[in-house]
Amino acid sequence: MTKSLRHASRSRSAIFAPLGDPGRATRVEQRLADAIRSGLLADGERLPSEQELASMLGVATVTAREALVALRTQGLVTTVRGRGGGSFVTRPKGGDEAALSDRLARMTRVELRDRGTLYRVIMTGCAELAAQYADDQDAASLRDLLVPVSECDVAVWRHAGSELYLSVAALTQSARMTREVVRHEADFGVLLRLPLSTEEFRSATRGHHERLVDAVAQRDPDGARRAVHEQVDEALGHLVDLHRAVRE
């Protein structure tokens, strides 16, 4: 496990951008935890040292340490002592359901709707533009990301879903848009994919995503927009059900 930060991309810089408000240790913890769960920080990567993290995030060293301890408790970070040691990302293998439910439970219904609205507007807009810009090759690549209904591994569904939306975002030909979607995928996309644990929603997802890819292939912006709209709406519906269940 001797891995270093993969690269200094802008979306990754966002992870280490300075924080301003109180509740800092929790926010540092939350931000890094989201980045680890979404895969923005890869399994086995070495995190910056406590001092480096503190200076990157603009917090005290003790705050960075506190956040790292919390991440360790959650099993998202492993610390190796001695030379070549440090804190390493440990990406949970499908066992992060509990942590995500936990996060969901801490959200209000208003926040859920707030984030859901932003996510939906961004993704439907991306789908519309993707259908204008995609060539046949692009459409074929999207089709490769469709998951067969027979697939039972929820992690595969979640991963493919995230990759599909990132690919759609990239098809807008806008690097800024894509970086924005990377951020929202890490932040909210992971929650929206919680309902994929039921077969019913997996099957609906397959239908919507198939229609999305068909629409992109046929250069049908309205169809692409509608497919994403319906998918996100349905996911949000299931998510508020889940939310109610974990809050009550």
Place this chain on the structure above:
Amino acid sequence: MTTVRTISPELTAVADEVSELFEGAFAAVDAIRRDLLEHFTGGRPASEDVLGVVHPHAAALLDKGVVLGCGFVAARDVLADRSLYLAWWQGESQQLLGQADAPAGDPLDYTRREWYRVPEATRERHVTGPYVDYVCTDEYVVTSTIPVLAEGELLGVVGFDILVETLEDLLLEPLRRVGATLVSENGRVIASADHRLAAGTLLEDAGNERVRCGSLPLALVTPPGE
């Protein structure tokens, strides 16, 4: 209605200019390919050996300031100590991408990306994009790659990324001179004399005149019957 006319020498000159820009970088990464082949003759090298071979070449090319990133990307399991590996440097800080040991299906598995997949399949060099590369650079780029082949076995690809913005900076003036649009093989606009024609747009073939840029999968397009 398409009118056949002789291609103006001015247009050919601009096509040559585009070709030279890419061929210069292609030659630099081809030197990496040749050096690497020697290091693969005695069995599978370790990632560290590969870094030593690639780095001086990559640093020299990056120092010229045109390419955003360049290097060697290994085929699966050809290195002694890594399954997937990118001896690839990018950005002003020339940061190494490096290790990417991820299970198949993870975003870090680059073998499904066009810049890897196409040269793997065709055994020819390839120009990918313009596209938003959300895996490595997070930027809007054109990626050019050459397969590294040893007796028919693919060892990986060498290549370079150029920001579409850089291409616009370098090529807009010559393109304007001849009123042309630079497009990729599948007709996607890279830069155009027509300010309304944004990079990334798929250009409909409306009887446009096309001039290929040397042997590259790039072409200059001018509106018909000017």
